Amino acid sequence: MIGDNIFEIPNDWEYRGEGNSHLVLGLPKLKMILRIRKRDKPRGLFQWFLLLIYDFFCWWYDSYSKIEQRDINFHLKVMRPLLGCEYVSDAKQVKLSTKQAKIIEEQLMKIRPDFRKHRILHFGRATLFHDFTILETKNVTAELGDDTFSVEIKPKKGWIPFSEKCFPECIFCMNQYLKLETGRITKSSSYCPKNLFSGDEMKVKKSILSLIDNPQNNLRIFKNGIIVYDENKDSSEVEDVMRQIFDMDNVKLEMLLKSFCEVIFKCLTRRSEPLPQCKAKLFCKWDQTILGDSFPSGCILERILSVQMLDVEGTKYYNKVLTDKISEWGYVKNLIDELDSKMCVKCALLTLTNSENLRRKDLIFAPYLVAAVANDCSLMITMRKVRKEKLNKIEKEEMIKCDLGYFVVNIGVFDLYPKPMSTIRKHEMRNTKLLHVYDTSRNSEKLKIN
Ligand SMILES: O=P(O)(O)O[C@@H]1[C@@H](OP(=O)(O)O)[C@H](OP(=O)(O)O)[C@H](O)[C@H](OP(=O)(O)O)[C@H]1OP(=O)(O)O
Numbered sequence: 001m002i003g004d005n006i007f008e009i010p011n012d013w014e015y016r017g018e019g020n021s022h023l024v025l026g027l028p029k030l031k032m033i034l035r036i037r038k039r040d041k042p043r044g045l046f047q048w049f050l051l052l053i054y055d056f057f058c059w060w061y062d063s064y065s066k067i068e069q070r071d072i073n074f075h076l077k078v079m080r081p082l083l084g085c086e087y088v089s090d091a092k093q094v095k096l097s098t099k100q101a102k103i104i105e106e107q108l109m110k111i112r113p114d115f116r117k118h119r120i121l122h123f124g125r126a127t128l129f130h131d132f133t134i135l136e137t138k139n140v141t142a143e144l145g146d147d148t149f150s151v152e153i154k155p156k157k158g159w160i161p162f163s164e165k166c167f168p169e170c171i172f173c174m175n176q177y178l179k180l181e182t183g184r185i186t187k188s189s190s191y192c193p194k195n196l197f198s199g200d201e202m203k204v205k206k207s208i209l210s211l212i213d214n215p216q217n218n219l220r221i222f223k224n225g226i227i228v229y230d231e232n233k234d235s236s237e238v239e240d241v242m243r244q245i246f247d248m249d250n251v252k253l254e255m256l257l258k259s260f261c262e263v264i265f266k267c268l269t270r271r272s273e274p275l276p277q278c279k280a281k282l283f284c285k286w287d288q289t290i291l292g293d294s295f296p297s298g299c300i301l302e303r304i305l306s307v308q309m310l311d312v313e314g315t316k317y318y319n320k321v322l323t324d325k326i327s328e329w330g331y332v333k334n335l336i337d338e339l340d341s342k343m344c345v346k347c348a349l350l351t352l353t354n355s356e357n358l359r360r361k362d363l364i365f366a367p368y369l370v371a372a373v374a375n376d377c378s379l380m381i382t383m384r385k386v387r388k389e390k391l392n393k394i395e396k397e398e399m400i401k402c403d404l405g406y407f408v409v410n411i412g413v414f415d416l417y418p419k420p421m422s423t424i425r426k427h428e429m430r431n432t433k434l435l436h437v438y439d440t441s442r443n444s445e446k447l448k449i450n
């Protein structure tokens, strides 16, 4: 917490976007984003009244701030070391005044998408993170274009754990049938996370094209922090966005898209510094043994996939051993308290959960729940084109090159807060539903053909 002082939201704030659990404001002058928790909107006067009383007690005991700090600790002490500090932002909790909060809430009503309005802002829980749509160019000597573009990808689950190997398709692909049925999407996506996480150049590039064709909530493109392409735009608008990214008028769209895929592929598979040496080396290398040389070491695809791979067994197993006595969030504090600081987080986590005399029983579920965060996180590639190409050798090596020029880039990962224990039950129910909907959809397709 920044003292107990109230954080003044700067006047230049802008609505950046929101998911199911958080709403995000961009704060351009601070180069930060403010990520505010959301909660269900109470229905009826009685629920509002209960919430008011509950809020009062939470304020009295400072509970909201403690809960937010718990999540920040998980972000900083579990997810950040697993993915690498170069990809994950620091985090600082802030307190907002009720008056400010009300003003912002009112102004946001006009901007927020209707399907997200059933959740309201939980101003007791807010945190500042680095704004990944801003590119640090202090050390770049080359002349750069004026605009910064950011490509946000929510890659979803690319790893198939043991009990899901018999599923007809991956969770993302099966979920398309369910989302079609519930009206969340109008057209099925040809994107598949397994292809993106294959590391294979052709498959990764094909995945990027699929995301452009049908972005859903898996692709967004920003220009200087303002959305220019997402599921709400017409796919024909991508041409103008590509022209702006490459700063080129006389090149065919096909060539622009080819170069875009080239840049994104190179970013997703860009080698990075190895994680700090782990003396134990018990589990930190096993995923690399499985992955072989599919990826350049330390690239963002490898880092996310290796966290997803912490779930070896799959939902079915964890759901079977889960009892109702286990609390929703207790595992987060227990995990942070029990991690052995002499090992890397992966070794410490798996040593802990494989130990025969595990003191905190809820830690058995930690690998699954940490993997669940990696299955749902997002990454952002931020880039600015080099205007004049008189670059020295070192500059060229640091930049990303494609047929249409050089780019300065940065890669960030976010949405790394813990998930509650009930996520396991939720996933088990979802999987049952997915299999059912998949089956009925396929059967009705077959009937149509016959
Ligand atoms: O269950 P999934 O795979 O559909 O993922 C949920 C996401 O749906 P998606 O399929 O990406 O559209 C969902 O995203 P949307 O609300 O659909 O944009 C959330 O990210 C949800 O996480 P949480 O409940 O906010 O912590 C996600 O729930 P978790 O699975 O991470 O618990």
Ligand SMILES: Nc1ncnc2c1ncn2[C@@H]1O[C@H](COP(=O)(O)OP(=O)(O)OP(=O)(O)O)[C@@H](O)[C@H]1O
Binding pocket: 016, 017, 018, 019, 020, 021, 022, 023, 024, 033, 035, 089, 129, 130, 131, 132, 133, 152, 220, 376, 378, 380, 414, 415
């Ligand atoms: N550090 C960041 N830098 C730039 N933009 C960000 C950052 N964090 C979040 N955003 C933007 O805010 C949006 C919502 O944030 P986030 O994904 O964390 O919300 P969420 O509700 O937790 O998501 P989900 O529905 O996946 O659980 C993102 O889609 C992204 O566009």
